[in-house]
Amino acid sequence: MIETLEKILLSQGLLAAFVIVGVIMLVSDAVSRTLTRGRIHPSAIAIVIGLCLAYLGGRASGGEKGLADISYFSGVGLLGGAMLRDFAIVATAFEVDIREAGRAGLVGAASILIGVLAPFVLGAGVAHAFGYSDAVSMTTIGAGAVTYIVGPVTGAALGASSDVMALSIATGVLKAVLVMVATPALAPLIGLDNPRSAMIFGGVMGTTSGVTAGLAATDPKLVPYGALTSTFYTGVGCLLGPSALFLAVRAVTGG
Amino acid sequence: MIIQGVALLAFCTLVGAYVGDLIGILIGVKANVGGVGVAMALLIAARYALMKQGRLSEGLKGGVSFWSMMYIPIVVAMAAQQNVVAAVRGGPMVLIAGTLVVAVSFALVRVLGGRSASPGAGS
Incomplete structure (x- = not known):
């Protein structure tokens, strides 16, 4: 039986x-x-x-x-998994008001850039404080603070060691988890109650799983707006991490 | 027909994934760049086109809206397969980096959102 x-x-x-x-x-x-x-x-x-x-x-x-x-x-x-997750996220776009989405276009794009740079700098700084002071490790851990996909993609491109990769991924996962859990509680404090702020939120936080789960628990109507910007975030992070950001870190640390 | 809605949604998602991968290859990135965003834009465009032609049937809408309502359960399933053990095991560095990043990011959303500047926001 x-x-x-x-x-x-x-x-x-x-x-x-x-x-x-x-x-x-x-x-x-x-x-x-x-x-x-x-x-x-x-x-x-x-x-x-x-x-x-x-x-x-x-x-x-x-x-x-x-x-x-x-x-x-x-x-x-x-x-x-990724297949049904993306399928359902796209479905939420059916109710999107394109005028609302257009209104946040520019600030949405700006928020992605700021949203990638700020966690990278913080992550790399904390890594440095904990003794990971070489450019490759700092960049990899900083990239992990962007998302748990940007971290390993960057680390693999730069040839980071496996313990640094693990720390990088763990930082990204913790970020996603914290965003999921904290968003409903913090939403009123940051004015997260309209499509425009949801697009900024998606661009700044970037972690698709954290953003969409956090918004779902706050107000399901905001999910598509956050997803619209966060979908570009990981790509921007993967683009900048192993290239411009690594070169910047190397220039600062000198090695 | 419901299947028309599901098929439209699947078609948009697949085209988006394809375009996103192509953009990734084009700019030399090992990731899908904006695939979901492209798919969303396609779906919104398809909805407007169908509405203009008067072909946006209840069945078609139902096929899409079922999946948009399945979104939250799917997110719960997604949460249940995160590598939480690794996040917990990462130790103080991960804890400090993760918490700091999230706290600063929340503050940034508030600054960029400029509460008073958004007309839709409740006071």
């Missing part, structure tokens, strides 16, 4: 993922209504539960993909 159940969970993983996420959403909704009296959005709670499960899954399996590394839950990897 158990073997039959195991076989079904393995071969029909996507359906199992629908059930798992459905249960998480149901629990989150109940927690939101009872424990927080609706003050914390159910999506935010669901995302935190997801992250906790990712931690438990990562500890149990020793893998890098959280819950998805446990074979019974591998369908979660498909449901939350």
Whole structure:
């Protein structure tokens, strides 16, 4: 009997993922209504539960993909993977008001540039303070503070060591996680309640997973606007990291 | 028909991914540059074109809106497969760098957003 159940969970993983996420959403909704009296959005709670499960899954399996590394839950990897994520993000654009998007065009583009430079400088500075003072390590860790994709892409291009790569990726993942969790709480403080500020938010934060999850938990209507700018962020980061930013760091450190 | 909506969405997403990869290759970057943005622009353009021709049926809209409503569950599944263990294990340097970056970025959003300058913002 158990073997039959195991076989079904393995071969029909996507359906199992629908059930798992459905249960998480149901629990989150109940927690939101009872424990927080609706003050914390159910999506935010669901995302935190997801992250906790990712931690438990990562500890149990020793893998890098959280819950998805446990074979019974591998369908979660498909449901939350890049393909369906991008598919659903694009779908949210159906309700985009192009006049709103156009109004934030220039400041949106500016926010991407500032949003890449600021975390890079901070990340590289912290790396220096912790003794990673060579240009390659500083650039790689700084790039990780941009996103967890820019970090390894930059590190691979520059030939960084594997422990520096791990630190770089970890910094990017922590950034994504913090953005996911903190956005709903900080949204009122930073004026994140309209399409224009959502586009700036997407450009400055850049981490697509953090931005879209954070906005989903704040106000789902803002998701497409944030996604519109954040989709260019990682590309800009990968472009600047191993080239202009590395040369700048090398010029400053002298080696 | 619902499948027309799903097909349109899939077509836009695929074309966007292709264009994004091509831009990446063109500028010599190992990443998809703006693929999702291109796909979104295509979908918005398709919606306006269909609306003008009066061919934006309820079924077609339903095929797209189902997936836009699946967005949050998909994000939860995405959260469940982050490498949280690595983020926690990274130690004090990762903690300081990550927290500092996010705090400064939030402050930047507020500065760039210029609260009073945005007409849509509630007071």
